[in-house]
Amino acid sequence: MSDISFLYFFLPVFMGIYLITPKVLKRLLVILAGAGVIFWADPVGLIPMGVCILSGYLFGIFIHNFRDKIWGKVFLGLEIAINAAVFLLFHRTAFDGSDLMTLLGQRSLVKSAAAIGASVMPLHSVAYCIDVYKKKYVCEHKFTTVAEYIAFFPTFGAGPILSFDKMKPQFEDPKPGFAKCAVGVRMLMLGLIMKLFISNAMYEMWHDVTDIPLKSMPVPAAWLGALGFAMFFYFEVCAFCCMACGMASLMGLELCYSLPAAIQSKSFRGLCRHANPSLYHWSRKYIYRKIKRDDNGFSEFLAIMFSVMLAVLWYGVSMRSVMFGAALIVVLCFEKILECPLKKLPGFVRYILLLFLTLVIIPFMAFSEPAEALLYISAMFGSGDNTLDTASSYLFGSYSVPMIMALVVSLGAFGYLKRKKVFNNEYLTTIIQPVWVIALLIICTAFLVSGDNCIYMF
Known part of the structure; x- marks a missing residue:
């Protein structure tokens, strides 16, 4: 999605064909486009796409017909098992190439396959299928509607994860127009800006920090590196979600997604909710609430453990995800135990505590080996033997602009402008907006042409 060929070839061609295609054929076109995107990356990726679509469609019908009988549970169990196998076998961490077989110490047969959308x-x-089983709605008999929902290609990058009941009416009656086109272009540009100018820049800062030997790493540089990786981790998701919303809006569809506002959080639970809203709500709805029982403290901690660990594996089935998930579970459990005392603390103290703990545990996601993460954390607290700190001043000077941009966006700047309906101002919409969109498009194109944009977490 942040590739020059996608932006200047695939997207214009697809949108041109999409706009002139009859409504009854639009869903088929979207499915074929998704298959084309996957095939372009690696033909093997069509396997998980086909399995997910066919299992969802067929088991949805079976579950609907037998949901009041034991066979309904059997079919639901098979559906979950098949899709879990697809996820574990085909989803890998593009950041380091890790997958399930690597985690188990084995060589994966599908390790080389770039199965886009497998997460x-x-x-x-x-x-x-779970919602069909719970009688939230009846099963869908139109194959193309289910297939478009499961394999909606704008969400392949990093979501957002969609709800079928909210998307079905839009799939059946998409309403592209000039207003949605303007919103789509704006969201697409915001996503590109976050990807190219914040996420990539923060990754470069992290890369510069890791070039410093841990034994001589200055304390400020270590903390800056942790902050850089945390920002990269956060804005990588935000960027792809914004671009997905932009592409969907161009197609006349509206995806539910909240613009970045992570620093507004005062707790780890709030941070998880703001960091990836759709994943948070999915894991809470289908895992946390299923395990938790009313007035049962043990079941709540069990629900936190399973929902967090399974959600973290969404970022990659690797040892780094397991270690980060374990650290996050510990922090969330202590936060739950100390919930009442923490609420009595002043807001700024809770902000500082949240930032401190986030930066302390983020190295577990940044390093493949737990030992490396522990060494880095010890460097953050002064284990490095250094007398002259020139690295920190270099990092401040080189990356101050993207860090400020990341801070402003994390404070909810985009959401504030949306709430104030700044983008609805007629003067801004008709005169100013086209100018800055074109200017940013030119700048983004220059970055894309340079080839420094291919950094992915997923």
């Missing part, structure tokens, strides 16, 4: 399609398929 999103299984969740769509399982959510659809």
Whole structure:
């Protein structure tokens, strides 16, 4: 999605064909486009796409017909097992190439396959069948509607994870127009800006920090590196979600997604909710609430453990995800135990505590080996033997602009402008907006042409 060929070839061609295609054929076109995107990356990726679509469609019908009988549970169990297998076998961490077989110390037969969308399609398929089983809605007999929902290609990058009942009416009656086109272009540009100018820049800062030997790493540089990786981790998701919303809006569809506002959080639970809203709500709806029982403290901690660990594995089935998930579970459990005392603390103290703990545990996600993460954390607290700190001043000077941009966006600047309806101002819409969109498009194109944009977390 942040590739020059996608932006200047695939997207214009697809949108041109999409706008002139009859309404009854638009869903088929979207499915074929998704298959084309996957095939372009690696033909093997069509396997998880086909399995997720077919299992979701067929088991949805079976579950609907037998949901009041034991066979309904059997079919639901098979659906979950099949999609879990697809997720574990085909989803890998593009950041370091890790997958399930690497985690188990084995060589994966599908390790070389770039199965785009393998983190999103299984969740769509399982959510659809669970909701059918719970009688939230009846099963869909139109194959193309289910297939478009499960394999909606704008969400392949990093979501957002969609709800079938909210998307079905839009799939059946998409309403592209000039207003939605303007919103789509704006969201697409915001996503590109976050990807190219914040996420990539923060990753480069992290890369510069890791070039410093841990034994001589200055304390400020270590903390800056942790902050850089945390920002990269956060804005990588935000960027792809914004671009997905932009592409959907161009197609006349509206996706539910909250603009970045992570620093507004005062707790780890709030941070998890703001960091990836759709994943948070999916794991809470289908995992946390299923395990938790009313007035049962043990079941709540059990629900936190399973929902957090399974949600973290969405970012990659690797040892780094397991270690980060374990650290996050510990922090969330202590936060739950100390909930009442923490609420009595002043807001700024809770902000500082949240930032401190986030930066302390983020190295577990940044390093493949737990030992490296522990060494880095010890460097953050002064284990490095250094007498002259020139690295920190270099990092401040080189990355101050993207860090300020990241801070402003994390404070909810985009959401504030949206709430104030700044983008609805007629003068801004008709005169100013086209100018800055074109200017930013030119700048983004220059970055894309340079080839420094291919950094992915997923």
